[in-house]
Amino acid sequence: MVLKPILVITSVVLLASACKTIEPAQAKPAVISNSSPETTAELTQLVSTIYGGRSITLAPDVLTETNILSIQIAPHKKDGLPVMGAIQEMPRQFQLLKHEDDCYLYDSQNDTLYPLETIRCSQIKIP
Amino acid sequence: MSTQNANWANRLKFLGLASISLALISCSSGSDSEPNPPSEEQLSWTQGVFEDEDNFKDFCEVPRTGNDIDGDPWPDKPGSTLHENFWLRSWSNNTYLWYDEIQDQNPANFNDPLDYFDVLKTTAVTSSGNPKDRFHYTYDTDVYEQLVSSGASAGYGAEWVLLQASPPRDVRVAFTEPNSPATNANLVRGVKILEVDGVDMINGNDVDTLNAGLFPSSAGESHEFLIEEPGGATRTVTMTSAVVTTDPVQNEKIIATGTGDVGYLTFNTFGIVDAEAELIDAFETFESQGISDLVVDLRYNGGGFLAISSQLAYMVAGSTATSGRTYNQQVFNDQHPNTNPVTGSALSPTPFYSTSLGFSVNQGQALPQLNLNRVFVLSDGGTCSASEAFINGLRGVDIEVILIGDDTCGKPYGFYATDNCGITYFTIQFRGENEKGFGDYADGFVIGGSDNGQDVVRGCLVADDFDHLLGDEQEARLAAALSYRQTGSCPAATKPLQQETYKPSSRYDENSLFNSAILRDRMFLKQNLILSEPK
Numbered sequence: 001m002v003l004k005p006i007l008v009i010t011s012v013v014l015l016a017s018a019c020k021t022i023e024p025a026q027a028k029p030a031v032i033s034n035s036s037p038e039t040t041a042e043l044t045q046l047v048s049t050i051y052g053g054r055s056i057t058l059a060p061d062v063l064t065e066t067n068i069l070s071i072q073i074a075p076h077k078k079d080g081l082p083v084m085g086a087i088q089e090m091p092r093q094f095q096l097l098k099h100e101d102d103c104y105l106y107d108s109q110n111d112t113l114y115p116l117e118t119i120r121c122s123q124i125k126i127p
Numbered sequence: 128m129s130t131q132n133a134n135w136a137n138r139l140k141f142l143g144l145a146s147i148s149l150a151l152i153s154c155s156s157g158s159d160s161e162p163n164p165p166s167e168e169q170l171s172w173t174q175g176v177f178e179d180e181d182n183f184k185d186f187c188e189v190p191r192t193g194n195d196i197d198g199d200p201w202p203d204k205p206g207s208t209l210h211e212n213f214w215l216r217s218w219s220n221n222t223y224l225w226y227d228e229i230q231d232q233n234p235a236n237f238n239d240p241l242d243y244f245d246v247l248k249t250t251a252v253t254s255s256g257n258p259k260d261r262f263h264y265t266y267d268t269d270v271y272e273q274l275v276s277s278g279a280s281a282g283y284g285a286e287w288v289l290l291q292a293s294p295p296r297d298v299r300v301a302f303t304e305p306n307s308p309a310t311n312a313n314l315v316r317g318v319k320i321l322e323v324d325g326v327d328m329i330n331g332n333d334v335d336t337l338n339a340g341l342f343p344s345s346a347g348e349s350h351e352f353l354i355e356e357p358g359g360a361t362r363t364v365t366m367t368s369a370v371v372t373t374d375p376v377q378n379e380k381i382i383a384t385g386t387g388d389v390g391y392l393t394f395n396t397f398g399i400v401d402a403e404a405e406l407i408d409a410f411e412t413f414e415s416q417g418i419s420d421l422v423v424d425l426r427y428n429g430g431g432f433l434a435i436s437s438q439l440a441y442m443v444a445g446s447t448a449t450s451g452r453t454y455n456q457q458v459f460n461d462q463h464p465n466t467n468p469v470t471g472s473a474l475s476p477t478p479f480y481s482t483s484l485g486f487s488v489n490q491g492q493a494l495p496q497l498n499l500n501r502v503f504v505l506s507d508g509g510t511c512s513a514s515e516a517f518i519n520g521l522r523g524v525d526i527e528v529i530l531i532g533d534d535t536c537g538k539p540y541g542f543y544a545t546d547n548c549g550i551t552y553f554t555i556q557f558r559g560e561n562e563k564g565f566g567d568y569a570d571g572f573v574i575g576g577s578d579n580g581q582d583v584v585r586g587c588l589v590a591d592d593f594d595h596l597l598g599d600e601q602e603a604r605l606a607a608a609l610s611y612r613q614t615g616s617c618p619a620a621t622k623p624l625q626q627e628t629y630k631p632s633s634r635y636d637e638n639s640l641f642n643s644a645i646l647r648d649r650m651f652l653k654q655n656l657i658l659s660e661p662k
Contacts, residue, residue, distance in 0.1 A: 072274070088433060
């Protein structure tokens with residue numbers, strides 16, 4: 001009986017936040033400050049969702065030293081040599097950004113900020 | 128330095144995860160009307176007459192459902208093996224570099240597109256007798272399009288080298304990655320593998336167990352190894368595979384000599400974005416120290432991002448030698464002299480990039496430059512593709528490259544991975560040429576006593592030295608480079624110049640001279656080759 005109103009209120013908040021817009025300068029580059037298997041799992045799930053549910057392998061230290069997450073096709077080898085030895089294209093890149101106390105993964109290809117739940121982050125300076 | 132601002136072209140929107148699936152659903156609807164399948168006439172083979180490949184694209188024997196790597200629905204439509212074969216035929220005729228050397232065969236005679244693809248290539252050989260085309264591949268698209276964060280892979284972080292793939296086998300550690308299971312187990316370069324999970328590596332018959340232990344397919348696999356240390360002691364180690372991050376630049380150092388400081392770095396792959404930042408860091412140090420010579424160790428570097436190899440060449444040669452000049456020019460077949468037939472864009476050369484490009488360093492920062500007029504490259508059969516482009520690009524602007532080690536792999540070619548009906552095809556589509564229009568090194572850059580300005584490069588043939596760590600001044604190849612720098616000649620202990628060298632990619636080709644088991648046993652084999660059964 002109590003759950004239903006809570007769910008309704010929660011949905012309203014989510015819907016409101018889904019429509020919220022911020023100025024670009026409000027979100028700043030950041031790195032993960034509480035890296036753990038749980039934060040890697042959350043990122044993995046999110047990026048997999050962005051890629052339509054494909055499985056993806058992330059290094060455990062992603063976004064801890066840089067705010068850029070580069071995703072590329074895994075290197076394959078034939079007879080000991082990389083199949084793609086002269087890659088012409090840039091990898092797809094995502095960025096970790098912070099706004100107030102919240103951390104987001106920014107996908108420039110879709111111009112979308114994805115809020116992160118378990119990840120805490122620290123703003124970093126850009127040279 | 129390794130950060131990047133967002134491209135704030137638009138205002139940002141918050142979007143909950145719950146909205147993603149809705150967005151995907153809304154994007155996946157509303158497909159256009161189905162194109163007409165090829166007519167019977169179009170599926171009738173007339174030798175030498177080729178329909179537009181687009182007429183056959185995505186008409187599949189077994190159309191896929193689901194989404195592609197971009198989240199869009201697969202474009203597959205109901206078709207047949209014959210449709211797929213006709214697409215292969217037209218696509219190859221349009222884009223294969225040596226399209227006019229393909230023997231046109233009736234697609235209806237092949238019941239499997241993979242079998243048909245196998246014959247859609249040249250059968251010519253190079254002057255040395257190797258197949259002209261050693262890079263004709265396919266993958267299941269689902270297998271090929273595995274995604275990773277740049278540099279991540281499941282394994283031990285040990286690079287294996289198979290000095291001898293057949294019994295008596297000799298498998299060594301070439302190098303290890305920092306913070307990896309291999310490093311934690313104190314595996315070092317030169318360690319020899321004696322047993323894997325109780326199976327004798329030297330003479331054992333259970334090849335599957337050996338391969339499964341050497342090359343775990345995922346993180347979390349534990350395998351037991353009996354190893355022999357470089358000093359001869361043996362011990363047993365158990366390693367559990369993990370997701371390891373590759374460190375592309377290692378052992379960067381400055382070696383003081385009586386005739387000036389010499390910079391050295393081990394550079395194992397161009398294919399990881401961190402390479403940009405790590406190279407810049409190393410070269411800033413080299414620049415500030417005013418080194419007089421540089422040794423770039425590319426013996427295990429099979430290539431990667433061409434743009435990063437251009438940046439490396441710029442940092443070696445500097446702006447005066449490279450400004451306005453071509454680093455690498457894609458050349459397609461003679462049907463496409465001006466336009467890239469895959470992207471549709473006008474052909475333009477890759478320059479020597481003088482700034483960071485945003486791989487791992489914010490775009491537009493000026494690169495350090497050493498302004499050297501020569502560079503020593505430690506090379507081997509694993510020095511391939513973008514690594515060879517580095518050598519060729521510098522030689523194109525008259526920077527002397529001195530090779531120490533062994534001949535390079537011979538891959539001046541490239542392709543665009545192309546999916547059709549669940550198979551990703553790799554067929555050679557372009558050649559890379561330098562400022563002088565040279566790109567003809569299908570047999571690799573061959574080490575010689577003199578330099579012919581093309582594929583024969585001055586240097587010393589020196590065997591790989593597993594008794595010393597990479598970057599150790601006593602390691603045979605680095606020592607030879609330092610010695611050559613002083614004396615202008617190769618050390619007496621180097622290999623004879625005329626020694627026949629192994630070309631890894633020719634190993635499984637039926638026409639290769641190296642398909643001989645006896646020869647193979649004597650060859651230097653690279654990592655990841657499947658171990659062969661005992662004779």
